[in-house]
Amino acid sequence: MPKKTAYSAQIEYIQVMDEHGEVDPALARGLLEDQEILALYQFMVECRQLDEIAFKLQRSGRMGTYPQNKGQEAAAIGTAYAAKKGQDFLVPCYRENAALFMHGLPMHYVLLHWMGDERGNQIPPGVCQLPLCIPIGTQMLHATGIAWAFKMRKEPRVALTYFGDGATSEGDFHEAMNFASVFQVPCVFICQNNQWAISVPRETQMNSETVAQKALAYDMPCVLVDGNDLLAVYKASKEAIERARTGGGPSFIEAVTYRLADHTTADDARRYRDPKEVEAWIAKDPIIRLRKYLEKKNLWDESKEQALQERSKVKVADVVKTAEGIAKPSTDDIFDYTFETLNAELEKQKRTMRTSSLGQDPNQIGLSATEQTV
Amino acid sequence: MPRTDVMKQKGLTLVDAINEGLEQEMSRDSRIVILGEDVGHNGGVFRVTEGLQKIFGKDRVIDTPLAESGIMGTAIGLAMAGMRPIPEIQFEGFLGPAFDQLTNHAARYRSRTRGAVTVPLTVRVPVGGGIHAPELHSDSPEAIYAHTPGLKVVMPSTPYDAKGLLLSAIRDPDPVVFFEPKRVYRSFREEVPEGDYTIPIGQAKVVSEGTDLTIVTWGASVFECLAAIDKMPEDVSIELIDLRTIYPIDTDTIIQSVQKTGRCVIVHEAPKTCGFGAELSAIIQEHCFLHLKAPVQRVAGFDTVMPYYKLELEYLPDSKRISESVTQTLAY
Numbered sequence: 001m002p003k004k005t006a007y008s009a010q011i012e013y014i015q016v017m018d019e020h021g022e023v024d025p026a027l028a029r030g031l032l033e034d035q036e037i038l039a040l041y042q043f044m045v046e047c048r049q050l051d052e053i054a055f056k057l058q059r060s061g062r063m064g065t066y067p068q069n070k071g072q073e074a075a076a077i078g079t080a081y082a083a084k085k086g087q088d089f090l091v092p093c094y095r096e097n098a099a100l101f102m103h104g105l106p107m108h109y110v111l112l113h114w115m116g117d118e119r120g121n122q123i124p125p126g127v128c129q130l131p132l133c134i135p136i137g138t139q140m141l142h143a144t145g146i147a148w149a150f151k152m153r154k155e156p157r158v159a160l161t162y163f164g165d166g167a168t169s170e171g172d173f174h175e176a177m178n179f180a181s182v183f184q185v186p187c188v189f190i191c192q193n194n195q196w197a198i199s200v201p202r203e204t205q206m207n208s209e210t211v212a213q214k215a216l217a218y219d220m221p222c223v224l225v226d227g228n229d230l231l232a233v234y235k236a237s238k239e240a241i242e243r244a245r246t247g248g249g250p251s252f253i254e255a256v257t258y259r260l261a262d263h264t265t266a267d268d269a270r271r272y273r274d275p276k277e278v279e280a281w282i283a284k285d286p287i288i289r290l291r292k293y294l295e296k297k298n299l300w301d302e303s304k305e306q307a308l309q310e311r312s313k314v315k316v317a318d319v320v321k322t323a324e325g326i327a328k329p330s331t332d333d334i335f336d337y338t339f340e341t342l343n344a345e346l347e348k349q350k351r352t353m354r355t356s357s358l359g360q361d362p363n364q365i366g367l368s369a370t371e372q373t374v
Numbered sequence: 375m376p377r378t379d380v381m382k383q384k385g386l387t388l389v390d391a392i393n394e395g396l397e398q399e400m401s402r403d404s405r406i407v408i409l410g411e412d413v414g415h416n417g418g419v420f421r422v423t424e425g426l427q428k429i430f431g432k433d434r435v436i437d438t439p440l441a442e443s444g445i446m447g448t449a450i451g452l453a454m455a456g457m458r459p460i461p462e463i464q465f466e467g468f469l470g471p472a473f474d475q476l477t478n479h480a481a482r483y484r485s486r487t488r489g490a491v492t493v494p495l496t497v498r499v500p501v502g503g504g505i506h507a508p509e510l511h512s513d514s515p516e517a518i519y520a521h522t523p524g525l526k527v528v529m530p531s532t533p534y535d536a537k538g539l540l541l542s543a544i545r546d547p548d549p550v551v552f553f554e555p556k557r558v559y560r561s562f563r564e565e566v567p568e569g570d571y572t573i574p575i576g577q578a579k580v581v582s583e584g585t586d587l588t589i590v591t592w593g594a595s596v597f598e599c600l601a602a603i604d605k606m607p608e609d610v611s612i613e614l615i616d617l618r619t620i621y622p623i624d625t626d627t628i629i630q631s632v633q634k635t636g637r638c639v640i641v642h643e644a645p646k647t648c649g650f651g652a653e654l655s656a657i658i659q660e661h662c663f664l665h666l667k668a669p670v671q672r673v674a675g676f677d678t679v680m681p682y683y684k685l686e687l688e689y690l691p692d693s694k695r696i697s698e699s700v701t702q703t704l705a706y
Contacts, residue, residue, distance in 0.1 A: 089455075118485070118487070118488050119488055121486050121487045121488065121490070122487055122488040122489070122490045123487060123490045123491065130454070130491065131486070131487055131490075131491075135474070135478060138447065138474060138475065138479060141443070141444060141446075141447025141448050141450070141451060142447060142448075142450055142451040142454065143451060144447070144448050144451055145447065145448035145449060145450055145451015145452040145454070145455065145459075146451040146452070146455040147451075148448060148451065148452055148455075149451070149452050149455030149456060152407070152433060152452075152457065153456075171443060171471075172443055172444070172447060172474075172475075175439070175441040175443055175444030175447065176444065176447065176448075178439050178441065178444065179439060179441070179444050182438075182439055183436075333488065336489075337484050337485040337488050337489050338485055338523055339484070339524070339526070339547075339548045340484070340492070340547040340548055343576060343622035344622070344625070344626075345622065345623065345625070346622075
């Protein structure tokens with residue numbers, strides 16, 4: 001009998017705006033108005049400023065370890081802008097701050113988090129997102145569960161989850177993809193393929209040609225986009241979110257981008273990266289191409305840029321001031337959120353921490369009883 | 375499901391009681407979903423969820439892919455999004471793949487978000503040895519989860535306690551690991567109220583009162599302890615405490631008892647070193663030091679891998695080992 005093809009697939013790669021700010025008019029049609037692009041550009045610059053200031057805060061000892069987002073803003077903003085604020089739900093890792101801000105997280109929350117304060121995770125009511133997720137690749141299961149709840153309750157809501165190329169090596173990634181697909185939940189998986197998992201390059205991380213093809217195993221629609229191209233990211237996200245919202249199940253987007261900075265402030269990427277590679281990616285910076293585009297359209301110029309930089313500086317300074325102005329929490333906070341209602345032992349430990357240099361309640365260790373006996 | 379004639383005449387088994395509790399609570403609260411391996415069509419490998427899919431449909435009693443971390447992780451997402459998921463992990467040995475999700479996420483979310491995100495979750499897990507099961511089907515890891523801040527851990531030993539504690543667990547705003555001692559699943563029947571009742575989490579039960587020595591135990595070991603007490607001379611008066619909840623610990627009941635008796639033997643299936651008996655022993659010396667007439671003894675599993683079933687009954691604390699320990703402690 002002749003052999004048959006059991007399965008075959010193709011994966012599209014989308015770029016709408018190249019690194020010179022040139023746009024493919026056919027692909028760009030109906031996508032974003034120039035005024036929207038203008039607003040998003042300014043937001044992107046603001047987020048970049050905050051990112052640079054966060055780096056400096058760490059270097060000057062005012063903040064702990066921080067993972068810079070630099071270079072990946074288009075992937076964050078393009079996806080988040082396609083989602084509905086206050087309705088759709090973001091489940092991040094830690095390199096898409098701009099998406100979280102766009103959906104209502106006050107900027108100082110992220111600084112507070114990296115300043116070692118859990119209140120940076122205390123997502124305000126009405127803001128639909130989870131806080132940063134530190135372990136790699138575990139949060140996509142939560143996003144799948146959240147999307148599943150939306151489906152069960154027949155709510156027209158979508159969950160978006162972010163992760164890096166390294167996270168797709170984790171078992172939880174595959175379990176999340178499988179669950180999402182089997183139960184056809186409204187979840188969009190967004191891989192920010194930034195080429196590096198700390199020091200391990202994508203080629204070492206996996207033997208597959210693309211990350212997106214992993215979605216084929218789960219029969220999930222998947223696409224590759226230029227992750228530094230705001231329009232391409234937005235286009236793919238809009239389609240995926242629309243599909244999810246209308247009962248079409250989950251999708252996978254591989255945003256090809258680059259981590260321009262070190263993994264975190266505790267890392268030194270010069271130990272393992274070729275500076276020429278970094279140089280080449282700096283030229284593909286999402287901010288540079290958007291500015292070029294806007295300048296070509298006569299919507300932007302040097303004086304506007306200067307004004308924006310100044311405005312952003314003031315705003316970011318204010319964010320830093322807010323974060324640094326928040327007083328150290330009380331030690332009660334260590335205990336008070338362990339359970340909804342503290343049990344007797346936790347209450348005792350809470351009291352003890354406040355009152356006893358022994359670190360133990362004298363009554364608890366029986367010292368008062370001994371005194372009485374003596 | 376209406377109770378069968380056997381149930382009406384002789385009472386419910388532990389399996390019946392949990393099944394009835396699940397059904398009643400699912401009827402009451404539409405946010406509840408059950409998810410796990412083989413829990414739907416097949417009713418679970420121990421048949422604890424038998425018949426529930428027929429009543430509540432495939433969307434509420436869900437056969438999932440075979441992936442424990444996936445079950446736990448999606449259940450966490452469901453819980454955070456306002457549902458009341460009850461994941462089943464088929465055997466305690468398979469909690470391993472779900473460990474990260476349970477301990478690093480379910481247990482920590484309330485605290486790490488300072489109350490903004492909570493995970494009301496009841497994780498049902500058959501536990502313990504004594505049923506001639508294969509490898510990794512007979513362990514007792516309760517201390518590991520009791521040692522994880524943010525989790526509550528319960529282990530009922532009777533049908534009555536199982537239903538009452540299950541309803542408390544499901545209604546609890548925090549994640550609860552609900553261990554079901556599989557040796558007790560069908561070992562006896564007892565009267566269980568048909569209606570709604572709860573047993574508070576964190577409350578031990580004095581099974582029998584006594585004045586000479588306290589035995590503290592939980593899970594299937596309760597019945598080995600009862601057998602041991604039966605064999606003791608009539609003039610020996612033993613108080614037996616079934617912990618029922620591992621965490622939070624009902625220290626008051628234990629302290630009250632040991633201050634009265636002055637002697638204590640702790641019995642559990644799990645390995646001795648760092649077993650939950652160690653914590654109880656420390657609590658007793660903190661609170662009952664001047665009342666003690668003998669060192670606190672532990673009768674436990676050994677610090678070995680749980681043997682295959684040919685030797686499991688030698689490994690598990692039995693009434694003989696418990697009696698010996700009680701006799702020694704009384705004679706100290």
